[in-house]
Amino acid sequence: MDVRYAKTQELLYELKIAEVMRRELNTFSPVMTMSELRDILRDHRISGVPVLEGEELVGIVSIEDLIRWLSAGGEDCAIAAEMTKKPECLYADQPLVHAIKRFDESGFGRFPVIDRATGKLAGILTKGKLMEGVLRKLESEIEEEELRRYRASHIFEDITADYKEIYLTYDVPGKDFDRAGSASTGMKRNLKRLGIHPDIIHRLAIASYEAEMNLVIYTDGGVMEFHISPQEVFLRVKDNGPGIEDIEKAMQTGYSTAAHWVRELGFGAGMGLSNINKCADKMEIDSTPGIGTTLKIRMFTGPQHKPDGGA
Amino acid sequence: MRLSEVVDLLPARVVYGTDSLLAAEIGTAAASDLMSDILARVEVPDILLTRLNNTQVVRTASVFGIKAVIVVRGRPIDPKIAELAKQEEIVLLSTESSLFESCGKLYSNGVRSTTPTEDAQQA
Incomplete structure (x- = not known):
């Protein structure tokens, strides 16, 4: 089966009916009349109301019932005669996806919502309320990311000091091919939030x-x-060996000491260091065989930054 | 063309892709089994076609800004790769077609390569 996820779909599973339903309710008692209903629906611009006897939900009456009553002559009578008795309900703790399914299957315009613990009416859910709830949630999630990005990108302006620097480190385990690259993709996201120029992020992500x-x-x-x-x-990459025998050779495109399994995985073609050199504004490499290698990469973000890249 | 049209064209199976990601308009593609070769390019292709089926194809796409990865020849895709594609929001497709056939179909439908890797050869 296709693994298809959509953010909105996830929301429909996450959001509960209680979060989007209408809570302020106009309710009716079954002895009120259809003409009273007409006035209330008109004055409050609503399309249906639950009918309660005491605290017990006994029915629901909607604009469709009103129209049917009007076209049948509109002779005033108690709501009890025209309402839908024992209406189908939803529970407040159910996910929205369940409500959508029920709207689809039933063709109803609204469902009373019951609190599972008390068994009492807690609200009413219409398609409009459902849509509104999803949109509101989507909007707030987008705003949250924007706000985070805004805060992060202004951090240097908002914080005062003589010398300002953010220092982030990642421990990279050797031979863990599945996790390899997670520091660089994580850092790419961080730099986006920090509001670094996209060209610099692109080059640094590749080098990193x-x-x-x-x-x-x-x-x-x-x-x-x-x-x-x-x-x-500034990026410093430090390891404890084995070190590079001949740095000049290692910098040449196509020179590689990689084992066959590395090439099978799509790397080890002798392009790594030359790619890094090409992307960095400045690159330094120090290596002692048997001791380790330190690679330093600098990207200038101040006025001297070169937007077209390349060293 | 849109990624959703690529799915019908090859045809391909959507391993990961949301409706909005699949609605992306694409114009360029690159085919390679060498990730460094992709990373050495100046221009970013919209699609990467490859016979590799490891996590690094998705990482490469994420690092380089490629929208979709197509794994050819129906090579099995481990769930952890699908999971990574979801996390990185990279469309991941799998097709039974060969690399040659897949490229041919895309080319006949107007998809073109990015500028060749001249830059990489000079470096």
Whole structure:
């Protein structure tokens, strides 16, 4: 089966009827008349009301009932004669997706909603209320992300200090191919929130990802440190071996010491370091065989940043 | 064309894709089994076709900004790859067609390659 998820679909499972139903209710008693109903529906611009006897729900009466009554002559009578008795109900704790299914199957315009614990009427759900609830939730989720992004992107303006820097580190385990790249994709999201220029994010994500793959493929793991200041993003990638024998050779496109299994996975073609060099504004590499390698990448975000990239 | 039309054209199975992600308009594609080769490009293709079926194809798409990954030859896709595609919001399709056939069908429907990797060869 296709694994298809949509954000709205997820919302329909998450949101409960209680969160979107109408709670302020006009209710009727069965002895009130159809002409009173007509006036109330008109004055409150509503399309239906539950009918209660004491606290017990005995029926629901809607604009459709009113029309039927009018076209049959409109002779005044008690609501009890025209209402739908023992109407189908929904429970307040049910997810919206269930309500949608019931609206679809029944063709009804509204359902009374019952509180499962007390068995009493808690509200009424119409298709309009349902739609409104979903839209409101969608909107608030979007606003939340925007607000987060706004806050993060103004952090350097909002905080005062003589020297400002955000310092983020990731521990990258070696040989864990499934997790490989998660530091770089996570960092890409962080940089977006911080409001860094998209071109710099793009180049840094590629450089960081290639460096992360090198850690996973060739070493037993290492640390990636990101330093973000108003002037630059600085990345230091540090491992404890095995180190690079000949850095000059390693920088050449196509030179590789990768094992066959690495190539089978789509890496190890000798392009990693040259890709990093191409993406970085500045790159430095220090390596001692048997000790380890430190790679430093700088992206200038201040006035000297080069929007067309390349070093 | 839209990604949803690509699904019908190949045909492909949607391993991960929401209606709004599948509505994306696409114009360019790249085919490779070498992720560094993709990452060395100057332009970002909309689609990546590959015979690789590991998590790194999705990571590469996410890092590089590729909208959809198409795994050819019906190679099995592990649920953890589908899960990653969901997390990274990358459309993941699987087709029984070969890489050659898939590219041919896309090309005949107006999908083109991005600028060749001249830049990578110079570097």
